[in-house]
Amino acid sequence: xxxxxxxxxxxxxxxxxxxxxxxxxxxxxxxxxxxxxxxxxxxxxxxxxxxxxxxxxxxxxxxxxxxxxxxxxxxxxxxxxxxxxxxxxxxxxxxxxxxxxxxxxxxxxxxxxxxxxxxxxxxxxxxxxxxxxxxxxxxxxxxxxxxxxxxxxxxxxxxxxxxxxxxxxxxxxxxxxxxxxxxxxxxxxxxxxxxxxxxxxxxxxxxxxxxxxxxxxxxxxxxxxxxxxxxxxxxxxxxxxxxxxxxxxxxxxxxxxxxxxxxxxxxxxxxxxxxxxxxxxxxxxxxxxxxxxxxxxxxxxxxxxxxxxxxxxxxxxxxxxxxxxxxxxxxxxxxxxxxxxxxxxxxxxxxxxxxxxxxxxxxxxxxxxxxxxxxxxxxxxxxxxxxxxxxxxxxxxxxxxxxxxxxxxxxxxxxxxxxxxxxxxxxxxxxxxxx
Amino acid sequence: xxxxxxxxxxxxxxxxxxxxxxxxxxxxxxxxxxxxxxxxxxxxxxxxxxxxxxxxxxxxxxxxxxxxxxxxxxxxxxxxxxxxxxxxxxxxxxxxxxxxxxxxxxxxxxxxxxxxxxxxxxxxxxxxxxxxxxxxxxxxxxxxxxxxxxxxxxxxxxxxxxxxxxxxxxxxxxxxxxxxxxxxxxxxxxxxxxxxxxxxxxxxxxxxxxxxxxxxxxxxxxxxxxxxxxxxxxxxxxxxxxxxxxxxxxxxxxxxxxxxxxxxxxxxxxxxxxxxxxxxxx
Numbered sequence: 001x002x003x004x005x006x007x008x009x010x011x012x013x014x015x016x017x018x019x020x021x022x023x024x025x026x027x028x029x030x031x032x033x034x035x036x037x038x039x040x041x042x043x044x045x046x047x048x049x050x051x052x053x054x055x056x057x058x059x060x061x062x063x064x065x066x067x068x069x070x071x072x073x074x075x076x077x078x079x080x081x082x083x084x085x086x087x088x089x090x091x092x093x094x095x096x097x098x099x100x101x102x103x104x105x106x107x108x109x110x111x112x113x114x115x116x117x118x119x120x121x122x123x124x125x126x127x128x129x130x131x132x133x134x135x136x137x138x139x140x141x142x143x144x145x146x147x148x149x150x151x152x153x154x155x156x157x158x159x160x161x162x163x164x165x166x167x168x169x170x171x172x173x174x175x176x177x178x179x180x181x182x183x184x185x186x187x188x189x190x191x192x193x194x195x196x197x198x199x200x201x202x203x204x205x206x207x208x209x210x211x212x213x214x215x216x217x218x219x220x221x222x223x224x225x226x227x228x229x230x231x232x233x234x235x236x237x238x239x240x241x242x243x244x245x246x247x248x249x250x251x252x253x254x255x256x257x258x259x260x261x262x263x264x265x266x267x268x269x270x271x272x273x274x275x276x277x278x279x280x281x282x283x284x285x286x287x288x289x290x291x292x293x294x295x296x297x298x299x300x301x302x303x304x305x306x307x308x309x310x311x312x313x314x315x316x317x318x319x320x321x322x323x324x325x326x327x328x329x330x331x332x333x334x335x336x337x338x339x340x341x342x343x344x345x346x347x348x349x350x351x352x353x354x355x356x357x358x359x360x361x362x363x364x365x366x367x368x369x370x371x372x373x374x375x376x377x378x379x380x381x382x383x384x385x386x387x388x389x390x391x392x393x394x395x396x397x398x399x400x401x402x403x404x405x406x407x408x409x410x411x412x413x414x415x416x417x418x419x420x421x422x423x424x425x426x427x428x429x430x431x432x433x434x435x
Numbered sequence: 436x437x438x439x440x441x442x443x444x445x446x447x448x449x450x451x452x453x454x455x456x457x458x459x460x461x462x463x464x465x466x467x468x469x470x471x472x473x474x475x476x477x478x479x480x481x482x483x484x485x486x487x488x489x490x491x492x493x494x495x496x497x498x499x500x501x502x503x504x505x506x507x508x509x510x511x512x513x514x515x516x517x518x519x520x521x522x523x524x525x526x527x528x529x530x531x532x533x534x535x536x537x538x539x540x541x542x543x544x545x546x547x548x549x550x551x552x553x554x555x556x557x558x559x560x561x562x563x564x565x566x567x568x569x570x571x572x573x574x575x576x577x578x579x580x581x582x583x584x585x586x587x588x589x590x591x592x593x594x595x596x597x598x599x600x601x602x603x604x605x606x607x608x609x610x611x612x613x614x615x616x617x618x619x620x621x622x623x624x625x626x627x628x629x630x631x632x633x634x635x636x637x638x639x640x641x642x643x644x645x646x647x648x649x650x651x652x653x654x655x656x657x658x659x660x661x662x663x664x665x666x667x668x669x670x671x672x673x674x675x676x677x678x679x680x681x682x683x684x685x686x687x688x689x690x691x692x693x694x695x696x697x698x699x700x701x702x703x704x705x706x707x708x709x710x711x712x713x714x715x716x717x
Contacts, residue, residue, distance in 0.1 A: 126634045150631065
């Protein structure tokens with residue numbers, strides 16, 4: 001047994017764990033962070049887009065040395081059917097500010113940097129060390145962890161569970177339930193190497209500028225899902241994700257979806273001549289507000305993906321993770337400064353602070369979205385994309401048909417596919433869930 | 436017993452990529468590991484220490500980032516780590532490397548107690564020379580046991596050591612006196628998983644960092660590029676050879692298939708036939 005006791009043990013070195021460990025250590029707490037991977041980032045998978053504002057609140061001058069790929073100046077939303085895409089593009093010179101808002105990153109490199117910051121802040125970081133069990137006292141208060149190393153019990157006043165979406169530890173200790181197939185998405189992605197100048201030419205970029213494509217439609221074969229293509233400095237990340245329950249029901253395999261997406265006539269030319277460097281898969285918590293477990297208890301708090309904090313509608317996860325990690329750390333610091341014990345009654349401060357932040361407010365706003373999209377996935381991911389594509393084609397195809405007839409044809413197609421009542425219902429439900 | 440283990444941080448050869456455009460090796464972003472042969476040496480040293488008592492000091496020469504490998508060695512259970520780092524060492528070949536490491540080991544002996552045994556891996560996977568271990572032994576005047584596959588009895592009081600050494604056509608059992616230098620082969624043991632206490636110590640304990648001067652090196656001219664008579668003249672990727680598979684038409688009765696195939700082969704490759712016959716008669 002290790003005699004030494006820590007103020008806090010952080011389990012996991014992803015975005016939330018690093019944010020928590022950094023914030024705790026930089027406020028002078030004695031922190032031990034445990035990570036099962038060879039280094040922070042070795043096991044972490046994300047698209048990945050990083051939101052500057054949330055990182056600035058933790059490390060204000062991160063731009064000085066963080067490994068950032070490109071700052072995003074152009075966002076494309078594509079609604080796809082099998083042969084076309086209907087797109088909404090937004091590009092602005094305003095995104096070329098001194099302090100851009102969004103960056104693409106490569107997690108293996110970014111997390112290594114973040115972990116170095118955590119060490120520099122004074123935390124003790126152990127990698128290749130898996131926490132196997134939370135140690136609880138006779139009253140159920142978490143008092144430490146056991147690891148897979150010999151002599152592995154370490155004690156702490158509070159344990160920050162930043163262990164990621166699977167939440168094995170929290171589940172084993174009865175603090176949460178395992179992820180359900182209908183509340184997690186399985187996303188797969190590939191990194192395609194392309195020379196910098198080819199990326200810049202293909203996506204109309206200069207220097208560090210980046211472009212993001214997010215696409216939905218028939219590419220997910222009627223399942224609730226989203227595909228993406230992000231530009232890094234010398235590579236392009238391309239991926240697709242759908243709910244696990246949908247995969248099971250539709251008997252589709254993730255890699256086959258990704259292959260189809262890559263072969264889509266709108267995507268293929270963007271990837272031409274590239275070399276695949278990396279293939280990765282990851283679960284994403286998509287249950288939204290209703291899937292959030294208890295966030296704290298006696299001697300523990302839960303942050304990031306482990307606490308299901310992910311905004312699927314806005315495709316934001318890492319910023320919720322960072323923010324929850326930071327807020328949990330600030331709450332722990334406040335409790336500690338008052339010399340109060342790390343009980344649930346005191347740690348509830350974390351939940352209160354999180355409720356007041358964008359994290360819970362946003363998730364609450366969309367609390368009905370996951371359910372709506374899931375139960376109506378055929379309409380939203382098959383029927384409408386096809387109808388929209390048809391309408392656009394109809395509009396643009398010049399063949400001597402009077403314009404009025406063309407409009408009627410489009411209207412008829414929508415009504416035929418969904419009925420007037422269905423259309424109104426879908427619009428109403430969508431508006432209600434968005435509100 | 437004081438055991439010194441020489442390790443080297445090398446790029447993980449399993450993950451080295453060739454740049455698709457320039458055809459050069461992309462070192463950036465390639466993870467580094469402890470040279471795999473050195474791990475067998477380290478584990479053997481740790482086992483000896485556990486059995487006989489004493490301390491294990493790991494030493495490496497390299498850039499400041501080589502600290503990662505030393506910390507890893509501490510995680511496995513080494514007691515002390517020394518990093519020999521100096522810009523004067525840049526560009527060292529095996530001669531200059533063994534000169535610097537020998538000086539450092541001498542200084543380690545003066546500072547932490549004389550070394551009874553020096554371990555090294557047989558060779559590194561990035562240099563493949565197998566020269567640095569013997570080079571150190573020569574400079575320190577140590578007896579050397581190279582290509583060791585197994586350690587036998589080690590008697591620190593009687594100052595003796597017995598090892599098995601892989602040799603052509605068999606195994607040699609060698610005995611000699613301490614102190615000596617041993618270079619280890621692969622597969623002699625399996626690296627342990629360090630304890631929680633070792634991992635904590637490794638994460639926090641300072642590493643001893645020595646410059647050339649700290650290590651007591653007087654002649655800088657024998658270090659780095661200046662002290663290295665061998666230079667890498669050129670690095671290139673071998674050109675890919677592609678030979679098209681040829682279909683050999685053979686239409687024999689089933690039991691003669693092999694004969695017919697050999698006939699067809701010898702017709703196409705007469706030189707091969709001549710060589711095989713020559714080998715047969717020889």
